[in-house]
Amino acid sequence: MTTDHALLVGVARRVLGDHDGLAHLQRFLEAGLTREQVARLRHLGVLIRPRIGWYGDPAMPPAAEQAVRVGGALGCVSAAAAWGIAVPEDAGGRLEVRLVPGTTRLRRSDDASRRAFAATEPDVRWHWEHREQPARGWRVSPIDAILQLAACVEWRWLVAAVDSARCAAQRAPLLSVRDTARLRELLPAHLRSAVDRSDARSGTSGETLVRLAAEDAGIPFEANVRATEAYRPDGTVDGWLPIEVDGMATHSGSAAVERDRARDAVLAQLGVPPLRFTQNQAVRETEFVIDTIRRVWHRGRPPGLRRPGFADPQKSADTP
Numbered sequence: 001m002t003t004d005h006a007l008l009v010g011v012a013r014r015v016l017g018d019h020d021g022l023a024h025l026q027r028f029l030e031a032g033l034t035r036e037q038v039a040r041l042r043h044l045g046v047l048i049r050p051r052i053g054w055y056g057d058p059a060m061p062p063a064a065e066q067a068v069r070v071g072g073a074l075g076c077v078s079a080a081a082a083w084g085i086a087v088p089e090d091a092g093g094r095l096e097v098r099l100v101p102g103t104t105r106l107r108r109s110d111d112a113s114r115r116a117f118a119a120t121e122p123d124v125r126w127h128w129e130h131r132e133q134p135a136r137g138w139r140v141s142p143i144d145a146i147l148q149l150a151a152c153v154e155w156r157w158l159v160a161a162v163d164s165a166r167c168a169a170q171r172a173p174l175l176s177v178r179d180t181a182r183l184r185e186l187l188p189a190h191l192r193s194a195v196d197r198s199d200a201r202s203g204t205s206g207e208t209l210v211r212l213a214a215e216d217a218g219i220p221f222e223a224n225v226r227a228t229e230a231y232r233p234d235g236t237v238d239g240w241l242p243i244e245v246d247g248m249a250t251h252s253g254s255a256a257v258e259r260d261r262a263r264d265a266v267l268a269q270l271g272v273p274p275l276r277f278t279q280n281q282a283v284r285e286t287e288f289v290i291d292t293i294r295r296v297w298h299r300g301r302p303p304g305l306r307r308p309g310f311a312d313p314q315k316s317a318d319t320p
Contacts, residue, residue: 005044008033012041012055020137021057022068028055051112056138063095064138066109066124070116072099074139075127076148082139083174085146086164086205088157089283095124098131098140098148132186142174143183150191158194160208166200173200199223206245206282207234213290219297231263233274237293240301242274245282272302 015023015031028038038055041047047055050068061082067074074082075098077091095109108116109124118126127148133141140148146161153161162183165174175183184195197215201223202208214221214237221243225236233242264273275296277289 008037008041009046012038012046016047016055016057021060022064022137023055025053025055051107060138066095067097068138069107069112070097070099070109070124070126071103071106072097072126073135073137074098076125076145076152079139079145080142080149080161083142083145084164084171085142085149085174086157086160086208087149088153091153093123095121096127096148097124098127098129098135098144100131101128132182143179143186146175146183147186150187150194155191155194156209156212157205158191159197159212160202160205162195162198163200163202163208164205166198167203168200169203203234204245204247204279206247206277206279209286210243210245210277210282210289210293211235213286214293217290217294219290219294233263237297238301240272241293241297242272243293244274244276245279246276247279 011031011033012028015027019027025035025038029035033041038047042049042055045058048058048060048065049055050065051071054068056065056068063078064074064082067078073079074096076096077087077094078096079098080087097109099106106116108114109121116124129148131140131144132147133144135141135144139145142165146158146165149161150158162175162180166180167173180195180198184192187195197212199208199211202211203224207223211221211223214235220238222236222239224232224234225239226232227236227242234245235243237243275293277292281289
């Protein structure tokens, strides 16, 4: 094969792209590279080798490199976070590694030359559960990540995980309709309500937790109902009271402040400003949030409200 550097890099990146960022040496050889060329690309920093025989994209997260070094792939909370699935903020302190039953020659996450056994590293947890789907490169599939999460997080966070995997607000949904139905079948019977209570319109964990708590409190809460042609609040109570849950990732910075104030101005013209809460309040002070919503809702619709409600909830649920 040619020794042209650009062509070699192109072949290597194509192999990585075809295998979600991680591929065995054999895949590179099948693509026409020689062992010497693979070694050269590693030396140049085009590839990394977290484990003998396995090569990955240098952009892969450090946690993924560690999981592969152990002998598996990212699983559970670690995989869910890597996919962008909602997980508790305090759940990411441990490396979760998914292993195929029968895997041997396991290594420490920080040293590929040292063998590892269960509990060798206190901050590394091994998972041996059956996989519903093949791993996607250096992490398990979204459905497997959520199935593993089911044993590790509270029920409300399981719902948040399903919501975020189904939501199309920021990216293509990670769970298709078929995947969601399959997930429900695979979950233990007492946890299937997490799928039943899921709502793909809830875009963040804070929105999900507030929605669930409001529904449990008997408050008529709808997620992401269109208020105007250009604006949907995170939630709407009784068709007229808008609720916003502001996370730092999407509501910080001058541009976000400008956008939020413009939205508030539009709603003020309609006669009802939104109730705004932070992500932290939604997660850690949920009772306070729900009590505040309930008190404002019980006061009734403001007399100056321009129209009876924002939009037909069913129509809004189907509108992108």
